[in-house]
Amino acid sequence: MELDEMQALWEKMSEKMEQQKQLTDTIIMDMTQQKYTQKFSKISTYETIGAVICFISAILLLLNFEKLDTWYLAACGIFTMGYLFTLPIIVLRSLKTIRNLNISTNSYKETIVGFAKAKKQLLLIQKLGIYINFILFLAIIPVTSKLMGGKDIFVTGGSLWKYGFIAVVAIAMIFVSRWGYGCYKNITNSAETILKEIED
Amino acid sequence: MQDKATFVAIVKENEGLLYKVTRVYTDTQEDQKDLYQEIVYQLWKSFDSFKGNSKISTWMYRIALNTAIAYLNKSKKKVPQVHLEFELSHPIDENDGTTEKQLGILYAMIKQLNVIEKGLILLLLEGKSYDEIATITGFSSSNVGTRLSRIKKKLKENVKKI
Incomplete structure (x- = not known):
């Protein structure tokens, strides 16, 4: 199909559409109602719930911080608190950047660039999160063991089933992280391709 | 009101x-x-x-x-x-099978393009001038021209795949 043929076909379709008006006043006004668009505001709901859980956990940890009575337990506690406070804020800020892109005033080019950049930034954070999660996992075990059971796992050691559980979770985390990393890499690559094409 | x-x-x-x-x-x-x-x-x-x-x-x-x-x-x-x-x-009469099929091919060809190209070809098919396309998309008029000639080539290649 040549471009001329495409244009002729497009024109034919457009003419037909002119004769087939389907929308009524009621349908159009229904489409403008907030109830419909609420679905988009739900997009960050999961992230917000996650952030609230993180903040509550961090506050509980802060309130019980004096129970972490050795330097290594305190170090694990500080790392865990830092993670629980910081990462959700960074993720929510990235989502806010995406939501704040101005559809009504930006040009098509600006919108594409805005989304591609915001997506790249969000994916970078999530990719970093994969690695930090491993450290968090290792740091949170002695902290919870001390706060919930009063035991210093570095001194008392753990039971066989505890080590088994840690090994299983660690292996599962490796697989999930590898899968997640692959997905992130593909999406980041496509965002980079679009940015490169815009600059051409 | x-x-x-x-x-x-x-x-x-x-x-x-x-x-x-x-x-x-x-x-x-x-x-x-x-x-x-x-x-x-x-x-x-x-x-x-x-x-x-x-x-x-x-x-x-x-x-x-x-x-x-x-x-x-x-x-x-x-x-x-x-x-x-x-x-x-439904843009075309249901009994007009040939046009419907051609339209299907046309949309399939456009959908193979990337997001930047889709917008540009759509505006061209809508009969917009390079200047109007430039105003809507934020690319310069000359850039619109360069991109559209690349897209036309790409479409020719895409049609062979369909």
């Missing part, structure tokens, strides 16, 4: 534009209807700020294309949806 009436009239007048944009950027009729509603909502939201400095169609294309980009970036997450009961118009 007057605003509402004017808005409804504008949307009705440009029903075809909405159909064409939404069909290019979506793969299923459900997604198409979803994007259609979102575009109408975004148009309504920015209707007050539309000062009439540009043509109505330029403003509509800009919002519609930008909303489509936003939709492509958001729709990957499954969230509860509210659907309105309305049917999208």
Whole structure:
């Protein structure tokens, strides 16, 4: 199909559409109602719930911080608190950047660039999160063991089933992280391709 | 009240534009209807700020294309949806099989293009000049020309694959 043929076909379709008006006043006004668009505001709901859980956990940890009575337990506690406070804020800020892109005033080019950049930034954070999660996992075990059971796992050691559980979770985390990393890499690559094409 | 009436009239007048944009950027009729509603909502939201400095169609294309980009970036997450009961118009008579088939090929060819190219070819098919395309998309007129000649080549190659 040549471009001329495409244009002729497009024109034919457009003419037909002119004769087939389907929308009524009621349908159009229904489409403008907030109830419909609420679905988009739900997009960050999961992230917000996650952030609230993180903040509550961090506050509980802060309130019980004096129970972490050795330097290594305190170090694990500080790392865990830092993670629980910081990462959700960074993720929510990235989502806010995406939501704040101005559809009504930006040009098509600006919108594409805005989304591609915001997506790249969000994916970078999530990719970093994969690695930090491993450290968090290792740091949170002695902290919870001390706060919930009063035991210093570095001194008392753990039971066989505890080590088994840690090994299983660690292996599962490796697989999930590898899968997640692959997905992130593909999406980041496509965002980079679009940015490169815009600059051409 | 007057605003509402004017808005409804504008949307009705440009029903075809909405159909064409939404069909290019979506793969299923459900997604198409979803994007259609979102575009109408975004148009309504920015209707007050539309000062009439540009043509109505330029403003509509800009919002519609930008909303489509936003939709492509958001729709990957499954969230509860509210659907309105309305049917999208069927552009060609159902008994006109040849045209319908040709249209299917045409849309399939466009859908193989990337997101930048889709917007540009859509505006070209809509009969927009390079200057108008430049105003809507933010590319310079000469850049629009260069990109469109690349897209034409790409379309020729794509047609062989279909």
